Structure formats: C-alpha cells, structure tokens
Amino acid sequence: MRVSLTIIFIFLALALYLGIRARKGKQMNLEQWTVGGRGFGTLFAFLLIAGEVYTTFTFLGGSGWAYSKGAAAYYVPTYIFLAYVLSYLYAPKIWKYSKENDIISHPDFFAKKYNSRPLGLLVAVVGSIALVPYIVIQLKGLGIIVSEASYGAISPVAASCLGAIVVAIYVMVSGIHGSAWTAVIKDFMILAVVVFIGIYIPVHYFGGVHSVFKAVQTVKPDLLTLPDKGLSYSWFISTVLLNTIGFYLFPHSFMVILTAKSEKTIRKNAITLPLYTLLLLFIFFIGFSAFVKIPGLKGASGDLALLKLSMQTFSPWVIGLIGGAGVLTALVPTSVMLMSGSAGLTQNLYRLVVPSATEKQLSIVSKFLIIVLSAIALYLTITGGEALAMLNIISYGLIIQLAPALFFSLKKNNFVNKYGALAGIITGELVALYLSIANVTMGTLLPNAPQWFKDINGGFIALMLNVIIMSVVSLITKKMTVEMEELHEVKNSSY
C-alpha cells in the first residue's frame, strides 16, 4: 500500500519541481505568463491542446459512462475530434486577430472585436463561472484517484487540497510555461498508462477486445448501441454539435490557441489531434470490461470503474503509476483553467475598476485571483457531490452561449454589434441557467412531439433564443443609429 502512495507523491513533487523550474530564463510579464509570449512551436502547443482534453473527466468519467451508459459515452471522443476538424477553419483567425491586437485572454477578444468594455466584463464573468465546475471536476477527480490509489490512506478531501495547493503555486510562479512543462510528462504518462491497462485488462480477463464486447453483448446487448429513448441518436447528434461548437470557447482552450507561434502551427496540430482521441478507445475497453467483471457500481460511483478494476488486477506499484498519471491529468488542465480565469478577470474587471493600473499591479492582482479561484473551486469540491459528467454538461451549457457572438465576429461583414452581442449572451445565459435549474427538456416543453425531438439537447433552446435576440437587437440598434444620423443630417441641412 505504501508503494502506491510513495509513487503518487513522487509524481506530485515532480510536477511541482518542473512547474516552478519552467520559469527559468523568462522575463515574466503578463504576456509571457499567460500565453508564453506566443512562442510555442508545434510540439508544445500540441501537448497543451491535447493536455486540455485528457482531463480527469476523460480518465474517470469516460470509463464511468461506458460502464453505466454504454455507447452514449462515444459522444466524448466524437465531439472532440470534430472540434479539431472545425478548429482548422477558425482557430487561425482567432490567433491572427489576437496577435495583431495584443490580446492575451478570451474576454479581451470579445471586448476588442465589438469595441465594448462591458462585453469584455460579461465574457470574463461568464467564462469564470463556467470554468469553476470544470476545475471542481478536476479537483474532485484528483481526490478520488489519489484516495483510491492510496488504498484509502489519504482522504479525497486531503488529496484535493494538496493538489490545489501544488497547482496554485506553480501557476503563480511560472504561468503557462509551468503548464507546458508538466504537460510533457503528463502526456507521456497518460499515454503509457492508458494504452497499457486498456490492452492488458481485456486480454487478461477476456482474451481480447472482441471478447469484451461479446461478453457485454451477452449480459446486456443494449449497452453497445444508442437507445431509442433518452440518450438516443438525436441526443447524440445534438450534444456532439453543441460541444463541438463550444469547444474552443472555454477560456482555457481559447488561451491555448494564443500560445502558438504561428497560424501554421495551429493548422498543423489539427491534423494529428483527431488521432489522439483514439486514446479514449482504450478507456472504453476498460469501462466495458469493468461492466462485466465488477457489476453493481451505481450512479456516481460508476466513475470508479477504471480504478476499482485496476486495483483488482494489478499490484500496488502499478496502481501508484496509474494514480500518478491521474494526478498529472488533473493538474495540467487545472493550471491553464486557473490562469485563463484569472487573466480574464484581471484584464477586464480590475482594469475597468482601476484604469490606471500598472503592469506590476495587474500581475499581483492576477496572482491573487489564482488563489481566490482555487479556493472557491476547492470549497465547492468539498461541499458539492454530483457525478462528473453532469457538471461537465452544465459548464458547456453556459459557455456555448458565447459562440454566436464569437463566430459572427470572425466574418468579414459582421452585422452583429455590441448591443446585439450583449443582449444575446445575457438572454442565452439566463435561459440556459433556468433550463438546467428547472430541469426543462425538449420533452417537457412539447410533450406531444415525436421521441427524437424530445431527446434533442435542451441547450439548443437557449442557443436559438440567443441568436434571435442577438440578430434582432443588432438590426434595431443599427437602424436607430442610422436614423439618428439621418435626423442629424436633416437638421444640419435645414439650416
């Protein structure tokens, strides 16, 4: 038992060491701290982008969903690889505009594009609120992994606290450089661990992957296809589309785009990234194996499928390695999330309140905000108790509302103005919040609609209203300004 705990601590220490060391030889101004001076080549940018995707959610939630919901879990790699395909088209545009306008965070982009400080503030606040559940997922996952992998020697709460402290320290010291360096060992570890257990477990227990699925088919054939009701194909398609659109709208994913050295770096990465989602296949193998081998994990404890089965299979030192990989999987995304949240708030909230702020003050404020954000997330991690996948979906529901304003702003002739963008985002957020709190679905809205319609992701309701309000307000306010100008001209000419 001691062995696994020791190994996990070695990884934690290594992450802290690499994270702090990453600062070496860098002049840490705000641009260096947040986007690495926009100097990351293909490899670092790749590791960071991939690092954002392989979070504890993929590790635990991916296998957990395969375990408890079966084929519906395929939505995760599907939206991720489609998001990479889509990003080829727009991510370079975001990068270029950001470079030309010295933009280092997600809300700045909106503020600059629409020439509106309040919009920047709104986006910063929405982004931070959407990030918090995401950070909670990571800290919660970290707690579960460490506690399980230490065979209960450390409580999940203690582990989450420790993880939060380590990540806050190295983010404050090294910023994105720290994330990039920890991403190097993290990606190597996760790849090795997941491929190894993803092949070993099916072969060891079933003699091969094919037999795993055959076994599942005997026990519960429904698990291998999408059901007719609920998580049906219309749910799958709509959820994948929403998540694909929302993917780079998370402040941390957005920020990672900005670290790239050139537009070409981003496009080149898009080629290999879909292949990286193949990794999830191995996670599914483990989830399905667990379904046959260790049945009976209910609800949120389905997230434990991977760890429970591994503990039954391997000796403690292997569990230590899995735990170590799990810890890194939590730390890397958390670090970028904390930083992007803090940078957004610093640039768009603090600067609004104190316009005369110096670079040095901003840097202190942003570090202070790292502590605040980690503390809030940690508090929610300890007090909240939902299954990981649920939190993930709520986060996406909030962040997706930024999509219309962003995508329209990338067009050459954008008819949307700042009033429209503001009104659309506010409407979308309020509706999205209401829908998730009141648990409204397409089915409750239209109880007589056909089943496929009822299963459509409710997020679309909020998004549609968002687009409609955004367009209407933009057109009306545009007309008003034109009329006012005309009135002005008429007045002038009559004299």
Added chain:
Amino acid sequence: MKNIKLLLLLPFIGVLLFLPAVNRVEPYVLGLPFLLFWIVFWMVLSSVILMIVYRLDPDNKGSDVE
C-alpha cells in the same frame, strides 16, 4: 483551390448524418461493435482529410515562418 476546405464537412456528414443507420452492434469490425468502429473510422479519416486540406490549402503557402 479555396473550396478545398469544403472537404472538412465530410467528417460531420459521415459521423452525424449516418448515425441512425450505423447504430448497431453487428457486424463487428476489428473486434469493435459496428457503431464504435464507425466513429473510430472517421477519427482516422478526419486526420487524413485534414492532412490533404493542409497540403492543398493556399493559406499555408508562402513565407509564413514556422
């Protein structure tokens, strides 16, 4: 060659539009149930499509420093 980017629509059509038709277990391909195989197939094909687009995309020509 500007329209080369339209190729990027293919993965969306392949995975999402065909989903109702491929939502089945049999036949197994490479040991995977058909639905899972179909998704994996498009992951790999997406990479290939992106590579083709990258090669032919006029935006990647010229002196963009790497």
